[in-house]
Amino acid sequence: MxxxxxxxxxxxxxxxxxxxxxxxxxxxxxxxxxxxxxxxxxxxxxxxxNPSALNLKSGKSNSIGVIVPEMITPFSSKILEGIQNVLSGSKFRVIVAQSNENPETERTNLLMMEEFRVDGIIINLCHETYNHKLYQEILDRGTPMIFFDRIPPSNLDVPKVLVNDQSTSTTMVEHLISTGKKRIVNLMGPKTIRNAIQRADGYKKALYKYKLFDDDLVIETEGTSFIHAKEAMKRLIEKGVVFDAIFAFTDSLAIGAMNYLLEKKYRIPEDVAIASFSGTELSQMVFPPLSTVEQPLVEMGETAVELLLEKIKNPTSKNRFVQLKPELIFRRSTIAQQSHQK
Amino acid sequence: MxxxxxxxxxxxxxxxxxxxxxxxxxxxxxxxxxxxxxxxxxxxxxxxxNPSALNLKSGKSNSIGVIVPEMITPFSSKILEGIQNVLSGSKFRVIVAQSNENPETERTNLLMMEEFRVDGIIINLCHETYNHKLYQEILDRGTPMIFFDRIPPSNLDVPKVLVNDQSTSTTMVEHLISTGKKRIVNLMGPKTIRNAIQRADGYKKALYKYKLFDDDLVIETEGTSFIHAKEAMKRLIEKGVVFDAIFAFTDSLAIGAMNYLLEKKYRIPEDVAIASFSGTELSQMVFPPLSTVEQPLVEMGETAVELLLEKIKNPTSKNRFVQLKPELIFRRSTIAQQSHQK
DNA sequence: ATAACAATTGGGAACGTTCCCAAAATCTGC
DNA sequence: GCAGATTTTGGGAACGTTCCCAATTGTTAT
CATH class of the missing domain: 1.10.260.40 (lambda repressor-like DNA-binding domains)
Known part of the structure; x- marks a missing residue:
């Protein structure tokens, strides 16, 4: 051959x-x-x-590395779709790696990509600080990196894409309040994820504003799977906390919580309304469908590559921080009637 | 740098x-x-x-291409997990591409991978026959290919991994019958997917055996998304077909159907029991959780790479056909009581 | 027709490796 | 102590490309 x-x-x-x-x-x-x-x-x-010959000559691999925490939910899939949209037809190939929510795996993936001399890396972190030094090292060694969704602390000066977690969360929680709910739980993700804290802050702001805040209402999950949400709900109920609504960090957590409640014969949304934050198909795949903050995920992927291509073209270009506008979608998990449904 | x-x-x-x-x-x-x-x-x-130098020298890219129809459901993600299990620590890198259920995109992906000179391709087809000639051409030009899940017709002699769709479907449908259901719908996928037909055959076998078959009970969907299932259910009900159970081609279709019925106030499983075929987390993420044929997806991924590595090592090795054993999991979508739940 | 210049082509080094072949160094046994 | 065998090292071609530089051809103005 x-x-x-x-x-x-x-x-x-x-x-x-x-x-x-x-x-x-x-x-x-x-x-x-x-x-x-x-x-x-x-x-x-x-x-x-022959790509290898080209690469050897140019010192560039014509490939872009994408690292995501998981691919169990459609979240990353949507991002990839956006990335492929921009890259298809270009000379760039995409190499994908999952960290499985494990910072050590993330580390391995990063080093693997660097060793493969990808022209740039697009990454969604799985831990806010664990690999902080490594990011800086890789950047210093000359591989541009773009961060999206779960981004690092702001002392790392890099291009980022995300939505405004805090203010959008406030709006969504205010929607719950507007339906008459008074005891709104914040099913927040692990504190090692920046967005979990941001969204919790947005939640608090709304509750403070309406004087509804209560420490007991905030509960942290150990992970991001629907199973972690079930565990957290169990704890909450055993603790005897009374509640009539839930604002969850992600669709997966919302779904886990909802299923746990359905099993215990709670009515959604009459007994407990549920709202989440994400933008994946999952929110429409369950019953009742979830009210959620729908992030423009495909666009987020597209934007991330564009920022990366910009950096590849001109490594000294300024690090841009793009904030996309999510859409609030109200479905039956917060509104009993059929109206307002998307 | x-x-x-x-x-x-x-x-x-x-x-x-x-x-x-x-x-x-x-x-x-x-x-x-x-x-x-x-x-x-x-x-x-x-x-x-420097990988490029190595590749140039050896003529091998040390990378393996994986092509999947979609990544909206966790199905492909599980397969990738298996592939990574085997490959992590090896010299091989994984390049992933989605066909988005579009045979033309699949074609582009295949050619892209060949051009990149991947050492081999692992693929889950999105159409049984559309690119048939291309598969043969790529094989003839020397790139080994392994097929899993949705495989090509048997006149293409290639290594394959899958479960026994037909007999497993029969067993699952017999379970539905054993719960007393008599009007079991087969919500089959598109006929352009081999497995849809195989599973339908298994379904028919069970219904024939118990003299329950009726042409009206078989309904084809236009695609594999949960939306296609809703459309199909709507058609079925408008046609006036009476039914008390559904055997769906995949989790996504089962979920789409279930949500449609829940919306119409059907009780699951009392009015309509639902069983599906897949093995993804989705079946546990909905309420009530779905009885399903759980395929060993991670193992399927692992097996696929192993077959590929075998082919890469020895291109003239015999084409093996590995059949994995799925597990039937009975949950509340077919059994009202809490027992029997996994 | 010819010098001067432009357009077109060819030769060969370079990218980072491996590997064949030859050269050098070391080790045998007598 | 030396021929011959063996171990260890170095030189340089090769993989497929690009690109610099030089060589060739074509064109223009005198």
């Missing part, structure tokens, strides 16, 4: 490899007729450039 | 590049002390081999 190389073309046409290369790279220093002849022969012989 | 090369080491130690290379590749023709000296220097200088 010998592959056609530039040399094969040059032999076939009795031209030098330089000339063939010129034709293929659209160099101006070549006669039109020659170029056409070469392109024709290339097509006829089925020539495909 | 100049990277450390073998030449840097050789200059640093006043050795030839050949010797350094020998030390690094664990060649026996080298003095122990020399090797140690080199390895130490390599570590000290932070040497990392």
């Amino acid at each position: 010998k592959r056609v190389t530039i040399k094969d073309i040059s032999k076939h046409l009795l031209l030098s490899t330089s000339t063939v290369s010129r034709a293929l790279t659209d160099d101006k220093n070549i006669r039109k007729e020659t170029r056409e002849k070469v392109l024709e022969a290339a097509k006829e012989l089925g020539y495909k450039p | 100049k990277r450390v090369t073998i030449k840097d080491i050789s200059k640093h130690l006043l050795l030839s590049t050949s010797t350094v290379s020998r030390a690094l590749t664990d060649d026996k023709n080298i003095r122990k002390e020399t090797r140690e000296k080199v390895l130490e220097a390599a570590k000290e200088l932070g040497y990392k081999p």
Whole structure:
């Protein structure tokens, strides 16, 4: 299975490899007729450039690394869709790795990508601080990185894409309040995730404003899976906390909580209303469908690559911080009637 | 950001590049002390081999392409987990592409991977026949391919991994029958997917056996998303078909159908029991949780890479066809009581 | 027709490795 | 102590490309 190389073309046409290369790279220093002849022969012989040779020459791998904490929910899938949208047809390939919510795995993935000399990395962290030093090192060694969704603390000056977690959370919690709920639980994710804290802050702001805040209402989960939400709900109920609504950190947590409550014969939303934050199909796949903060995930992916391409093109460009606008979608988990449904 | 090369080491130690290379590749023709000296220097200088150079030399890219129809459900994610399990720590990198259930995109992905000279491709088809010729061409040009889950017709002699769709479906449908259901709908996927037909065959076998078959009970969906299931259910009900159970092609379809019915105030499983086929977390994320045929997805991924590595090592090895054993899990969507739940 | 210049082409180094072959160093046994 | 065998090292081609520089061809103005 010998592959056609530039040399094969040059032999076939009795031209030098330089000339063939010129034709293929659209160099101006070549006669039109020659170029056409070469392109024709290339097509006829089925020539495909050898990426490794290109990479070796240029020192660039023409590939972009994407690291995500998980792919169990459609969240990352949507982001990837956005990334592919921008990159399809370009010279860049995408290499994807999952950290499985484990900072050590994230570390391995990062080093693997760097070793592979990707032209840049797009990453959604799984722990706010654990690999902080490594990010800086990789950046210093010259690989640009873009952060989205779960971003690092602000003392790391890097391009970022995300939505305004705090103010959007406030709005969503105010919606719960507007439906008459007074005892709203914040099912927050682990504190090692920045957004969990941001969204909790937004929640608190709303509760303070309406003088509804109570420490007992805030409960932290140990992880981000629906199972962790069930555990947390169990704890909450055993503790005897009274509540009539839940604002959850993500769709998965909201779903775990909702199922636990349905099992215990609670009515949603009459007994307990549930709102979440995410933007994945999951919120529509359960019953009743969830009111949620729908983040523009595809757009987030697109934006992230664009920021990266900008950085690759011009490494000294300023680090931009793009904030996207999420949409609040009200569904039956907070509103009993059929109206208002998307 | 100049990277450390073998030449840097050789200059640093006043050795030839050949010797350094020998030390690094664990060649026996080298003095122990020399090797140690080199390895130490390599570590000290932070040497990392340049993959492109390796690839150029060997003609291999040390990467494996994985093509999946979608990543909205956790199905592909589980498969990837298995693939990563086997490959992590190996020299192979994984490149993932989604076909978005579009055979044309699948085609582009395949050609892209071939152009990138992946060492092999692991694929889950999105259409049984559309790219049939291309598979053969790629195989003929020397890139091994492994098929899993949705496989091509048997006239393509390739390694495959899957579960026994037909007989397992029969068993699951018999479970529905055993709970007293008599009008069992087969919510089958599109006929362009082999497994949809296989599972439908298994379904039919069970219904024939108990003399319960009725053409009206079989309904094809236009796609594999939960929305397609809702559409199909709407059609079915408008047609006036009476039914008391559903056997769905996948979790997503089952969920779509279930939500549609919950919305219409059907009780699950009392009015309509629902069973599906898949093995993803989705079946546990909904309420009531779904009885489903749980496929060993991680194992399926692992097996697929193993078959591929076998093929890469020995291209003329026989094409194996591995059939994995799924597990039937009975949950509340078919059994009202709390017992029997996993 | 010819010098001067522009357009086009060819030769060959370079990217970072491996590996074949030859050279050098070391080790045998007598 | 030396021929011959063996171990260890170095030189340099090769993988497929690009790109600099030089060589060739074509064009223009005198």
